[in-house]
Amino acid sequence: MTTPHHPATAPRTGGRCPVAAPALHGPRFAADPDAAYAALRDRGPAHWVELAPGVEAVLVTDYDVALYVLRSPWFSRDARRWAAMAEGRVPFDNQVVPMMGWRPSLLFADGERHLRLRTSVDDTLARVNPHRLRRYVQRSAVALIDSFGPDGGADLVGGYADRLPVLVLAQLFGCPDEIATRMAAAFGSMIDAEPAAAQQGSADLARCLGDLVAAKRRTPGADVTSWLLNHSAALSDEETIHQLVALLGAGTAPQSAWISTSVLLLLTDDRFGHDLTGGSLTVVDALNEVLWTRPPMSNYCFHYAVADQVLRDVRGREFAVPPGVPVLVSHVAANTDPAVAAHGALAANHSHLAFSAGPHLCPAKDIAGVIAEAAIETLLDLLPEMELALPPDRLTWRPGPFHRSLAALPVVFPGTAPRRPPDVAPR
Secondary structure (H helix, E strand, O other), X not given: XXXXXXXXXXXXOOOOOOOOOOEOOOHHHHHOHHHHHHHHHOOOOEEEEEEEOOEEEEEEOOHHHHHHHHHOOOEEOOHHHOHHHHOOOOOOOOOOHHHHOOOOOHHHOOHHHHHHHHHHHHHHHHXXXXXXXXXXXXXXXXXXXXXXXHHOEEEOHHHHHOHHHHHHHHHHHOOOHHHHHHHHHHHHXXXXXXXXXXXXXXXXXXXXXXHHHHHHHHOOOOOHHHHHHOOOOOOOHHHHHHHHHHHHHHHOHHHHHHHHHHHHHHHHOHHHOOOOOOOXXXXXXXXXXXXXXXXXXXXXXXXXXXXXXXXXXXXOOEEEEOOOOOEEXXXXXXXXXXXXXXXXXXXXXXXOOOXXXXXXXXXXXXXXXXXXXXXXXXXXXXXXXXXXXXXXXXXXXOOOOOXXXXXXXXXXXXXXXXXXXXXXXXX
């Protein structure tokens, strides 16, 4: 069992990496991250890494140690503890700051504050009708497929998986069309690898959501934004905006990656049937396997030690974690730990860490599952003869330390005639 302790002999680095850390960014890492994770895992339970030029962090690659960090009261989610940021060693305009910097949302809260914000989000999401949600997905999916169906080919990342989640969330949030369009553009820029674009996208998104919250204060409706505003937790407008930002962050880029990577698995793995209809495993099985082997958030769940900590794996290997250093969990390295993978078929096992664990377990995981499943089933129903337009080894992945996402997924299929989107009302 991994336990924290504070030995006098624990190595001290002043919160800095004592040696050059391996980079979790750039084309070389994106081309073969598995090799990087395997090399790190062989060294011990956690490791110094570089998330962007000059941005150091500790990456946990051991499954049991990752669970300990995610559940431990000795680690905080409050990013104001990030010493390098507070001391100016990481500038505000660094490209990773939009993903790591503190916001007044449940992602960066502990204790009673986290409980208050988490309760408001949990109660709000519990009001989402899954049948209506599925109809939102189907309606948006049909509209997107109709936009490229007659062409006989498409990029399912840029033309489908990237666009669909934003369309669905805009409906859940009760966004007017004008705000929904602005929101989609802003969030696309926010996850851009170019620092200036990422910062501009973050500012644009805040303005979009500020306009939405103001509109819902005036005229509430049966939507997520209104339910948050009217929750007994009495969230301020700023708090409401940042809970929506957290939901968007979890429900757009990771959702896109989950959909597109699962489609790739369905198109290339014979276990799912060459024609996508006769395989022994299902779409749900494919979705779960991707959460194990290619989780959309490869590395995330930042924590900060509240005091000097030592992480120890079952082999007795140790890593000293100083306070003030971001500690992130490698979901993919932990999930693909050979000791974990030996426990059985991944498609039937739901103990992966793709949705985190402990008090910060993703509150929208069930909603995310409905969206992903409906998105893929609609795609396969309407384009049953779809095939990859390129050999799998010619596909490329987006660079970056956090997401594992295809840059493009080109497919071909017989051209289709437009269809009428399904009615949104649940049946």
